[in-house]
Amino acid sequence: MARIEVKSEITGTVWQLKAKPGDKVESGDTLIVIESMIMEIPVITEDGGTVKEILVKEKDPVAEGQVVAIVEE
Amino acid sequence: MSWLPEIEELHRRRALAEDCGGPEAVAKHHAQGKLTVRERIAALIDPGSFREVGKLAGKASYDAEGRLTAFEPAPYVMGIARIDGRPVAIGGEDYTIRAGTGFGSDRRKGGQGGFIEDLAYEYRMPLVNLIDGTGGTVNTARRKGYTVVPGYGQDGMERSVDLLGIVPVVSAVMGTTAGGPSMRAILSHWSIMVKGSGQIFAAGPPVVERAFGQRLHKDELGGTRVAVDTAGTIDNVAESEQDCFEQIRRFLSYMPQNVWELPPVVDSGDPVDRCEDALASIVPRSGRQAYNMKKLIGMIVDRGSFFEIQPTFGRAVITGFARMNGKVVGIVASNPMVGGIVDYKAARKQGHFTELCDMFNIPIILFADVPGLMVGVESESDAILREGVRARFIGFQVSVPVFSVLIRKCYGVAGGGFTDRGGLNFKIAWPSAEWGSLPVEGGVKAAYRREIESAPDPAAREKELEAELKRLASPFRTAEAFAVEDIIDPRETRPYLCQFIDALQGRLRSQLGPKFKSGVRP
Structure with a gap:
């Protein structure tokens, strides 16, 4: 099974977790919402599969390019 | 007496050039999922529109009677063609011949300046570079007997720079590209890289390993993830060579032939009054x-x-x-x-x-x-x-x-x-x-800090100020002022x-x- 790293495209803080480990997700689904400069920026998985890990919790600071979730195909 | 013997010789030499680096080298190239430069040109242009220039250039060997015994074509193929009915100058390295490196000709065919770039300049027509060459080699010193300062003699980049203000220039990175060809790729109005087979870098993995002891695959160093997504060195990604040709045609469809003309108007059949x-x-x-x-x-x-x-x-x-x-x-x-x-x-x-x-x-x-x-x-x-x-x-x-x-x-x-x-x-x-110097949220705190802090209920005062400013932020008020x-x-x-x-x-x-x-x- 392929292990896919899902990254935040932007620096900000975790606003909401939309998925949890074990959830089945499809390409284009929002896993996490990052708040950056008063905007809600979705972190979207490009690949479908099962959420293996969510690596952040609400209010955590996140850097651009940081891996925030793992999805297994 | 006719000139038929010489004409036959001409056709024989042209046929030899069609062989690229020979069947073995071509098979190896195909096995990597890559087309030869001749196949690439044919796949990109309007069918049958290629008029090659310089097909006889290359290295020949002769016997004692002066008869041709062997011929290695120049590792660059170029000429004019049509794309969507409009003329373009087009050329590319032939990787099957010594990885598309230079061959010491009297005049460079293309790749870094050369005839094809002069032609695009003189005729004011777009230039398409199909890049698949590794650039300079230390072997040049053996061939010449001396080393050269970068930018010597036929370097040609000055012409590449001239073109950027005159005609559309497209570069496609179709193989592992370093040094001079890398520079050629970037001196363009738009560039594209074929995923998997294209890489671009200042210097490849062996040089990096020598410099830092860091071992990297060429794709990690200069594949699409680094060169396109992260660095923006190259503009777009093609999933395959065919996709690359389709995107080149598409890009050129928006371009004029040169800066003295406007781009072609293409009727899409889409009604102007379509309101979604x-x-x-x-x-x-x-x-x-x-x-x-x-x-x-x-x-x-x-x-x-x-x-x-x-x-x-x-x-x-x-x-x-x-x-x-x-x-x-x-x-x-x-x-x-x-x-x-x-x-x-x-x-x-x-x-x-x-x-x-x-x-x-x-x-x-x-x-x-x-x-x-x-x-x-x-x-x-x-x-x-x-x-x-x-x-x-x-x-x-x-x-x-x-x-x-x-x-x-x-x-x-x-x-x-x-x-x-x-x-x-x-x-x-x-x-x-909505518009302004900065958004009301956050901006209020910066502009009215003292007033907010000294209020009996600072949070409530901040909200009041925000509400007041948001009322003023209606775009209709700005339109009334014709701002x-x-x-x-x-x-x-x-x-x-x-x-x-x-x-x-x-x-x-x-x-x-x-x-x-x-x-x-x-």
């Missing part, structure tokens, strides 16, 4: 929420005409070409899916694209939803201010008409980049638009813009030719 109802509700009422700007663009421009440039780099800004009632326009739009917040990559991308449109007399439509430049120590360390101001500087210097369509946010230095202060400064807004030229029903955007794009064609025709710009970019 979905535009009335595409923008969420909450200013915090994202929506799909590419979908919005698609509903306004001629159906199916949007071609995105640099789709994976600097994603806060979307850039691309489209048509409005058949006429080519450049689109620069905020991307709310990544907040529309302009980081240094997005600023660089916006500046470059603006300059590209201006060079080829393509009017620009700006779709703004920009909260500002990216803030924070990371962004400041990336020189966001310098990059942001440079993009503004380029914007101030454009000579093509620019429209601002203010969709939602338009704030600060980055917001100013979505207006045309150097020209007509024509701004049309949707009812969802925005119009507020329009979002559904009218297409007919509104099409009418102005039609009307400005005379302006474009009045300013054809090379553009010389003064000043030092910040």
Whole structure:
């Protein structure tokens, strides 16, 4: 099974977790919402599969390019 | 007596050139999933339109009687052809012959200057470079008996630079590319890389390993993920060689033949008065929420005409070409899916694209939803201010008409980049638009800090001030003052813009030719 790293495209803080480990997700689904400069920026998985890990919790600071979730195909 | 023996000899030599580096080298090349340069040219151009130049160039061996015994063609194939019926100059390295390195000819055929670039320059026609060469080799010293200073003799890059102000130049990175060919790839108006087989770097993995002891696969060092998505060194990715050729044809369809002409008008059959109802509700009422700007663009421009440039780099800004009632326009739009917040990559991308449109007399439509430049120590360390101001500087210097369509946010230095202060400064807004030096949220705290802190209930006072300022932020108040030229029903955007794009064609025709710009970019 392929292990896919899902990254935040932007620096900000975790606003909401939309998925949890074990959830089945499809390409284009929002896993996490990052708040950056008063905007809600979705972190979207490009690949479908099962959420293996969510690596952040609400209010955590996140850097651009940081891996925030793992999805297994 | 006729010249038939010599004519036969000519045809024999032409046939030898068709063999590229010989069956074994060609089979090896094919096994890597790559076409030969001759196959590539044939796949890209209008069928049967290739007129080759310099096919007899190469290294020949002769016997004592002066008869040809062996022939190795020059590792570069070039000539003229047609793409969508228009002439282009086209050339590429033949990787099957010594990895497409130079061969010591009297005159360079192409690749870094050379005949094909001179031809594109003299005839004022687009140039397409199909790059698959590894550049210089230390073997040159053995061949010449001495080493050379970079940029010696036939270097030719000065011609490559000249071309950038005269005719469209396209580069396709179709193999592992380093040194001089890398430079050639970047000296273009638009570049594309074939995923998997294309890489580009200043120097390849062996040189990196020697320098730092770091062992990297060539794809990790200069594949699409680094060169296109992360660095923006190359603009677009092709999934295959065929996809690469289709994208090159597409890019050229938006380009004029040279700066003295306008791009071709292509009737899309899409009615000018098409008004999409979905535009009335595409923008969420909450200013915090994202929506799909590419979908919005698609509903306004001629159906199916949007071609995105640099789709994976600097994603806060979307850039691309489209048509409005058949006429080519450049689109620069905020991307709310990544907040529309302009980081240094997005600023660089916006500046470059603006300059590209201006060079080829393509009017620009700006779709703004920009909260500002990216803030924070990371962004400041990336020189966001310098990059942001440079993009503004380029914007101030454009000579093509620019429209601002203010969709939602338009704030600060980055917001100013979505207006045309150097020209007509024509701004049309949707009812969802808001603007200012900075957003009310956050801005209130900065401007009224003392008043808020000294209030009996600071949080309540902050909210009161926010509410008061938000009432003043209605776009209708700005329209009353004619500080925005119009507020329009979002559904009218297409007919509104099409009418102005039609009307400005005379302006474009009045300013054809090379553009010389003064000043030092910040």
